[in-house]
Amino acid sequence: MSASASGPARARLFDLTGRVAVVTGGASGLGEAVARGFAGQGATVVLADRDAERLEAAAARLRADHPDGGGVDARTVDVTDAAAVDACIGAIVAEHGRVDILVNSAGVVALDPVDELSPETWETILSVNLTGTFHACQAAARRMKEAGFGRIVNIASQAAHVALDQHAAYGASKSGLFGLTASLARELGPHGITANTISPTVVMTDLGKQAWDGPHGEAHKEQIPARRFAEPEEVAAAVVYLSSTEAAMVNGADLRIDGGFTIV
Numbered sequence: 001m002s003a004s005a006s007g008p009a010r011a012r013l014f015d016l017t018g019r020v021a022v023v024t025g026g027a028s029g030l031g032e033a034v035a036r037g038f039a040g041q042g043a044t045v046v047l048a049d050r051d052a053e054r055l056e057a058a059a060a061r062l063r064a065d066h067p068d069g070g071g072v073d074a075r076t077v078d079v080t081d082a083a084a085v086d087a088c089i090g091a092i093v094a095e096h097g098r099v100d101i102l103v104n105s106a107g108v109v110a111l112d113p114v115d116e117l118s119p120e121t122w123e124t125i126l127s128v129n130l131t132g133t134f135h136a137c138q139a140a141a142r143r144m145k146e147a148g149f150g151r152i153v154n155i156a157s158q159a160a161h162v163a164l165d166q167h168a169a170y171g172a173s174k175s176g177l178f179g180l181t182a183s184l185a186r187e188l189g190p191h192g193i194t195a196n197t198i199s200p201t202v203v204m205t206d207l208g209k210q211a212w213d214g215p216h217g218e219a220h221k222e223q224i225p226a227r228r229f230a231e232p233e234e235v236a237a238a239v240v241y242l243s244s245t246e247a248a249m250v251n252g253a254d255l256r257i258d259g260g261f262t263i264v
């Protein structure tokens with residue numbers, strides 16, 4: 001592979017040396033695991049999260065584990081604030097010179113029967129999971145277009161594929177990501193940018209526990225052909241692949257990491 005606008009020649013598969021990767025929701029759970037995966041492949045990693053305390057703790061863990069990596073940066077930002085997100089991405093480009101990879105992992109869940117779901121809860125979930133993702137995609141895409149290279153990975157969910165009890169707002173927010181990501185893939189593809197989604201089953205992060213801790217979670221495992229939930233590293237590995245030079249022809253795809261739960 002020769003040096004090009006897509007980056008320097010790569011020594012090994014999925015090498016991300018020289019790349020700058022931004023992970024929203026990077027202070028916790030899947031976002032931190034993804035950031036760890038990127039750091040392991042040599043990328044400079046920028047964690048972006050609204051929780052400043054957990055953000056610094058996650059960044060410190062990553063720095064300790066990858067002292068010789070591309071570097072770890074941490075930025076406090078609320079993805080629901082479009083202007084703040086744009087300023088954050090601008091500041092990252094000013095400091096690191098580029099944004100090659102964006103992973104949208106910032107997300108929230110709240111479970112309510114559909115006839116009891118309040119407009120406020122609906123709005124909160126949609127504003128973080130769908131509109132917040134749009135803000136970050138738009139801010140990053142503007143810079144990626146100028147550079148002629150980009151990788152966007154949006155974390156959807158099994159709940160975007162199948163109806164789950166009390167998941168109306170969450171499922172709608174995650175299904176919305178398919179429409180958003182398809183448009184990104186179509187419009188940005190000619191500029192060397194890919195956009196894809198990942199749809200995991202339950203992972204026992206803080207968010208996963210909020211929705212699935214307890215007997216109903218154990219019962220849910222029995223509905224998954226693999227008979228277990230997913231691990232954060234299994235999601236991170238897929239994100240690393242989709243963010244790599246090698247995945248240039250994977251655009252507008254959704255990768256289910258659900259042990260077969262959504263097989264129809």
Ligand SMILES: NC(=O)c1ccc[n+]([C@@H]2O[C@H](COP(=O)([O-])OP(=O)(O)OC[C@H]3O[C@@H](n4cnc5c(N)ncnc54)[C@H](O)[C@@H]3O)[C@@H](O)[C@H]2O)c1
Pocket residue numbers: 024025026027028029030031048049050051054077078079080104105106107108128129132155156157158199200201202203204205206207208209
């Ligand atoms: N854990 C699961 O079972 C599961 C399954 C499928 C999809 N997902 C999705 O994966 C993503 C990551 O979830 P997780 O399990 O790691 O959850 P998590 O709660 O461990 O992490 C979510 C992170 O997002 C951050 N965040 C929330 N709102 C934000 C905002 N407005 N601005 C910036 N940051 C914000 C939180 O501070 C937190 O650090 C979410 O989009 C979630 O919907 C999770």
